[in-house]
Amino acid sequence: RDLVNGKAPDGHVDDPFKDDPARDAALIEHSARPCNSETPISELGSYITPTEKFYVRNHLWVPDVSDAETHRLTIELFDGEEVEYTVADLRKKFKEYSTTATLQCSGNRRSHLTQASQPTNGIQWGIGAISTATWTGVRLRDVLADVGVDLQDPDENIRHVQFIGAEAYGASIPVDKAIDRHGDVLLVYNMNGQPLPRDHGFPLRALVPGHVAARSVKWLNKIVVSDEESSSQWQRRDYKCFGPNVSASDPDWNAAPAIQEVPVQSAITSVCHVKADKLKDSDLAEDSVVLQGYAFAGGGRHIVRVDVSPDEGRTWLQAHLQEDGAKIGAFGSPDDRRAWAWRLWRVVVPVTQVSGKFCIKAIDDSYNVQPDTFEPNYNFRGNLANAWHRVPVSRDDKSG
Amino acid sequence: RDLVNGKAPDGHVDDPFKDDPARDAALIEHSARPCNSETPISELGSYITPTEKFYVRNHLWVPDVSDAETHRLTIELFDGEEVEYTVADLRKKFKEYSTTATLQCSGNRRSHLTQASQPTNGIQWGIGAISTATWTGVRLRDVLADVGVDLQDPDENIRHVQFIGAEAYGASIPVDKAIDRHGDVLLVYNMNGQPLPRDHGFPLRALVPGHVAARSVKWLNKIVVSDEESSSQWQRRDYKCFGPNVSASDPDWNAAPAIQEVPVQSAITSVCHVKADKLKDSDLAEDSVVLQGYAFAGGGRHIVRVDVSPDEGRTWLQAHLQEDGAKIGAFGSPDDRRAWAWRLWRVVVPVTQVSGKFCIKAIDDSYNVQPDTFEPNYNFRGNLANAWHRVPVSRDDKSG
Numbered sequence: 001r002d003l004v005n006g007k008a009p010d011g012h013v014d015d016p017f018k019d020d021p022a023r024d025a026a027l028i029e030h031s032a033r034p035c036n037s038e039t040p041i042s043e044l045g046s047y048i049t050p051t052e053k054f055y056v057r058n059h060l061w062v063p064d065v066s067d068a069e070t071h072r073l074t075i076e077l078f079d080g081e082e083v084e085y086t087v088a089d090l091r092k093k094f095k096e097y098s099t100t101a102t103l104q105c106s107g108n109r110r111s112h113l114t115q116a117s118q119p120t121n122g123i124q125w126g127i128g129a130i131s132t133a134t135w136t137g138v139r140l141r142d143v144l145a146d147v148g149v150d151l152q153d154p155d156e157n158i159r160h161v162q163f164i165g166a167e168a169y170g171a172s173i174p175v176d177k178a179i180d181r182h183g184d185v186l187l188v189y190n191m192n193g194q195p196l197p198r199d200h201g202f203p204l205r206a207l208v209p210g211h212v213a214a215r216s217v218k219w220l221n222k223i224v225v226s227d228e229e230s231s232s233q234w235q236r237r238d239y240k241c242f243g244p245n246v247s248a249s250d251p252d253w254n255a256a257p258a259i260q261e262v263p264v265q266s267a268i269t270s271v272c273h274v275k276a277d278k279l280k281d282s283d284l285a286e287d288s289v290v291l292q293g294y295a296f297a298g299g300g301r302h303i304v305r306v307d308v309s310p311d312e313g314r315t316w317l318q319a320h321l322q323e324d325g326a327k328i329g330a331f332g333s334p335d336d337r338r339a340w341a342w343r344l345w346r347v348v349v350p351v352t353q354v355s356g357k358f359c360i361k362a363i364d365d366s367y368n369v370q371p372d373t374f375e376p377n378y379n380f381r382g383n384l385a386n387a388w389h390r391v392p393v394s395r396d397d398k399s400g
Numbered sequence: 401r402d403l404v405n406g407k408a409p410d411g412h413v414d415d416p417f418k419d420d421p422a423r424d425a426a427l428i429e430h431s432a433r434p435c436n437s438e439t440p441i442s443e444l445g446s447y448i449t450p451t452e453k454f455y456v457r458n459h460l461w462v463p464d465v466s467d468a469e470t471h472r473l474t475i476e477l478f479d480g481e482e483v484e485y486t487v488a489d490l491r492k493k494f495k496e497y498s499t500t501a502t503l504q505c506s507g508n509r510r511s512h513l514t515q516a517s518q519p520t521n522g523i524q525w526g527i528g529a530i531s532t533a534t535w536t537g538v539r540l541r542d543v544l545a546d547v548g549v550d551l552q553d554p555d556e557n558i559r560h561v562q563f564i565g566a567e568a569y570g571a572s573i574p575v576d577k578a579i580d581r582h583g584d585v586l587l588v589y590n591m592n593g594q595p596l597p598r599d600h601g602f603p604l605r606a607l608v609p610g611h612v613a614a615r616s617v618k619w620l621n622k623i624v625v626s627d628e629e630s631s632s633q634w635q636r637r638d639y640k641c642f643g644p645n646v647s648a649s650d651p652d653w654n655a656a657p658a659i660q661e662v663p664v665q666s667a668i669t670s671v672c673h674v675k676a677d678k679l680k681d682s683d684l685a686e687d688s689v690v691l692q693g694y695a696f697a698g699g700g701r702h703i704v705r706v707d708v709s710p711d712e713g714r715t716w717l718q719a720h721l722q723e724d725g726a727k728i729g730a731f732g733s734p735d736d737r738r739a740w741a742w743r744l745w746r747v748v749v750p751v752t753q754v755s756g757k758f759c760i761k762a763i764d765d766s767y768n769v770q771p772d773t774f775e776p777n778y779n780f781r782g783n784l785a786n787a788w789h790r791v792p793v794s795r796d797d798k799s800g
């Protein structure tokens with residue numbers, strides 16, 4: 001589906017995937033050509049996802065960019081003028097920034113939506129199409145200022161900033177996000193302190209924190225300042241949500257906006273039954289279930305609460321939000337709308353309170369919540385599946 | 401509850417409410433002292449709410465500010481310096497802006513939450529604690545620039561902008577919103593082309609579009625540029641949401657953030673059964689039900705879809721979004737995150753499809769959705785009640 005008309009564009013070698021890099025065997029592979037592999041659940045408890053375990057979502061092949069320092073980024077201005085920077089130019093000319101940000105595929109948890117309702121188009125991701133890294137590069141706004149964009153009062157024709165990757169993928173973001181002084185859009189060359197791996201965009205990618213990962217274009221070689229969104233299928237078609245009654249056969253593609261900021265999301269990554277005398281980090285006297293997981297919201301919105309139900313939604317308690325997210329994830333203070341990374345959470349539930357499935361839901365700082373169920377939010381693309389995560393309790397342990 | 405320790409602050413006359421203005425008899429009064437009255441449903445179909453039908457949410461009495469033009473606004477800077485402007489100064493010195501924006505009380509639809517779950521603290525508003533007006537004034541960011549705040553790179557001590565009203569009410573907003581070039585925070589003196597009525601803040605109020613109305617402080621006489629939020633009970637206590645298990649007796653007030661941007665919301669304002677031959681504006685041949693209503697999201701997020709179910713959530717169709725909101729409501733284009741006003745919507749459902757209650761839910765441009773039900777989102781203050789609006793179909797009409 002991600003190929004052009006079902007095959008590689010003209011002029012490419014017969015097998016454009018033959019130079020794809022080797023991947024970590026622990027990744028859960030959904031497709032090999034292009035590579036789409038999710039982070040295993042065992043790695044989702046790590047605040048910073050180990051680089052080699054970071055989920056891979058490729059739409060096409062991995063382009064072979066041989067020389068990092070001489071790789072050229074072309075910026076096309078609104079008047080058609082082009083300005084070029086090598087990666088070495090970017091490093092030399094602009095101040096370097098690092099931020100810790102979570103990327104999430106719009107298809108994360110799609111398999112849950114499918115199971116709960118009807119078939120959906122797309123890769124049937126579990127809860128692992130999401131990962132977090134510390135990204136280092138230069139700010140897009142600084143580069144745009146350098147090519148003459150007025151950050152305070154940009155030409156009103158400039159509405160979108162388009163990104164084009166070396167393999168032909170393209171997407172765009174609204175100009176307000178691109179130039180926002182707290183938008184933190186980066187042109188990234190390092191991931192977790194090392195050069196970007198080939199699967200994650202070597203030698204240069206966009207990072208658009210708080211937006212769906214599909215906008216953080218990899219193998220970046222061109223930026224276009226425009227009055228229009230990217231004309232790619234990934235901007236104008238695939239990454240949109242339609243109503244539950246709209247079928248794949250005849251959507252009005254223009255009726256829905258391209259996904260940019262993503263809604264509040266959460267998942268349970270670990271359910272551990274612990275006997276009372278083994279509860280080393282708790283003074284609870286009862287046999288308990290320790291749940292752990294992640295929560296994330298787009299748009300820089302902070303996670304303010306994670307509610308956990310041990311009885312299918314009848315009663316609730318609050319999970320403990322780990323501190324790391326607040327400290328590492330944002331440039332600024334909790335007053336900023338710059339919570340670019342997930343919050344990991346943990347809760348201990350006495351076994352006597354457990355009855356039926358566990359449910360969790362997260363709340364963001366606009367007090368948006370996750371919907372109770374999937375079916376009323378069915379969309380044929382299966383994007384942005386974020387109903388409560390429900391996880392069964394094993395019968396043996398429950399009797400505990 | 402909104403008085404200080406249950407009574408008027410010291411030094412005030414015995415009956416501070418004696419000079420309150422007269423109100424329109426059509427408003428639905430929940431309390432008289434202070435005045436809390438909602439817009440009648442019959443007026444909720446008007447894109448611009450007639451000024452005298454705009455809901456009134458007063459926390460205390462209406463202060464008597466006799467001379468509009470000499471009313472003084474004091475701005476206290478971070479170093480303690482104070483700068484004063486009369487309303488006449490503001491009009492003369494700064495460019496005038498108008499925007500159409502919806503204000504919604506955090507308690508809108510609280511009665512629905514209470515009915516569906518448990519008792520809540522606060523006024524039991526229906527669907528009318530929301531209204532829309534065109535507001536005219538000067539931009540807060542221009543005034544802040546005039547007193548020396550660097551809009552591009554403000555002193556990092558400056559985190560919040562506090563507003564204080566003449567009657568003692570106070571609240572604050574994050575500085576990023578206050579200085580955002582597209583934040584559109586105004587110091588307002590006109591409402592729908594006329595001087596502000598006394599109930600709506602004469603002669604000067606704040607307008608913080610996209611945020612809960614409690615931040616749009618009326619009878620504004622002081623602004624404080626600060627490292628801290630307002631210390632008022634309305635900032636630190638009342639306008640927060642806690643988990644479903646937290647009771648009014650012992651909340652950890654600091655554990656939840658003050659409500660600023662509000663989540664996606666919608667309501668049905670009209671259910672009209674129409675015989676086929678009376679359907680003047682439709683070519684439907686069947687007897688039908690015409691539903692109308694509003695949808696709104698905070699943070700400048702556009703409403704992208706309103707889903708309507710004629711059968712308690714089993715099947716869905718999309719309402720038609722009226723155009724007025726997109727044209728009048730925002731300064732800019734749909735690409736902006738500046739949808740400050742509600743969208744009115746309308747849908748025609750053939751009677752044969754109707755089975756059980758109507759349900760509606762709106763979706764915003766971050767693809768946040770409304771939760772299915774109230775009970776899992778119970779909070780003892782009853783704030784931000786936004787589960788699907790469910791409305792019964794009368795039995796007679798349903799049979800067609």
Ligand SMILES: [Mo]
Nearest residue numbers: 105106107214
């Ligand atoms: Mo994706």
Ligand SMILES: [Mo]
Nearest residue numbers: 505506507614
């Ligand atoms: Mo309110």
